[in-house]
Amino acid sequence: MTTADAPEAAAQTAEAPTAAALDDSATAEVTEEEVTEENSRSSSEDFATTMQQATSADGNQEQSSDNDDDNDLANAILLGLGGVVVGAMLSNNRQVALSTPDRIVVTRSDGTQQLIKDDIALLRQPGSTVATENFGDGSSRTIVTRSDGSRIVTIRDADLRILRRTLISADGEQTMLLDDTSVVEPVDVASLPSPAPTFDGSAADLDETALREALMARLAVDRRFSLSQIRDISEVRSLVTSVDVNGVTFQTDSAAIDADQARKLTALGNVIREAIADNPNEIFLVEGHTDTVGDPAANLALSDRRAESVALALSEYFQVPPENMVIQGYGEQFPRIQQEGDVRENRRASVRRITDLLQTAATE
Incomplete structure (x- = not known):
């Protein structure tokens, strides 16, 4: 858990x-x-x-x-x-x-x-x-x-x-x-809008225009949240589109990304870098997820390590400012495929643009 x-x-x-x-x-x-x-x-x-x-x-x-x-x-x-x-x-x-x-x-x-x-x-x-x-x-x-x-x-x-x-x-x-220093109102999960769609960002020939439209889609709720609420409440962060980056794979118990894997982040890196250049306040959440093989606590730490590697690769190869990214691992708790065991689709990273969710954006 x-x-x-x-x-x-x-x-x-x-x-x-x-x-x-x-x-x-x-x-x-x-x-x-x-x-x-x-x-x-x-x-x-x-x-x-x-x-x-x-x-x-x-x-x-x-x-x-x-x-x-x-x-x-x-x-x-x-x-x-x-x-x-x-x-x-x-x-x-x-x-x-x-x-x-x-x-x-x-x-x-x-x-x-x-x-x-x-x-x-x-x-x-x-x-x-x-x-x-x-x-x-x-x-x-x-x-x-x-x-x-x-x-x-x-x-x-x-x-x-x-x-x-x-x-x-x-x-x-x-x-x-x-x-996250201001008072923020509690979250009534039942009153939140339906989740935004998930975008498959794993294709090698990914259309940057389509990716940009998905990632930069505007928020459909008239309130803001703390970073803690976004990190901890799945219904809150699900209000914005999740871009899955399944093209990046990891060896068992490893969080390393080689240059060939990093190239699969090209479209995502370009879109995020350009978005931050246009608006320095942009914030992106990089998430890590695992399958259910292994100890849940170890999977939680491993998923966070992998999210960090994706963020590092975005900075190293595509000059995405690291201060505009937040990483968070969720272990095995949010599988794409509802199946126990070694499921490749559940070992993934994803990225969301959370700028419009953050209470910081409301004060700009």
């Missing part, structure tokens, strides 16, 4: 989040790092830890029953999430079910699972400097400065959820990309 199986909490949320990182006068501990080819990841490189090597609640790693409500996930990210012990209890009665160096999966008290990962990873491109300000409440502010002088400022809460992301050009012009 994934975050998408438990939309109730996200649907009912109607409070503005608070975090010390939102206060410019708050005191923080600062770390800084230069990003090089050696310490960044490309789409063709796999993750250091495979799913077989990952530790889970069913694995051999010694489990911890200690309740660690003060667990600081922001610091854990800096040390590597693999250091978070399987079985450990985090805040809000969540138990670690899977631990890898780049992602952990926790099980909530209601049995649903939540993926926790570093959303800044996509922005860590060679030639950049990454400065992270860590605050006492676990929230953080990360400033990625590029060689051209532009900066991307991302504020996250103690669970590493993005609260705000701003692009600041070299001349000081600011573009608000994501803003």
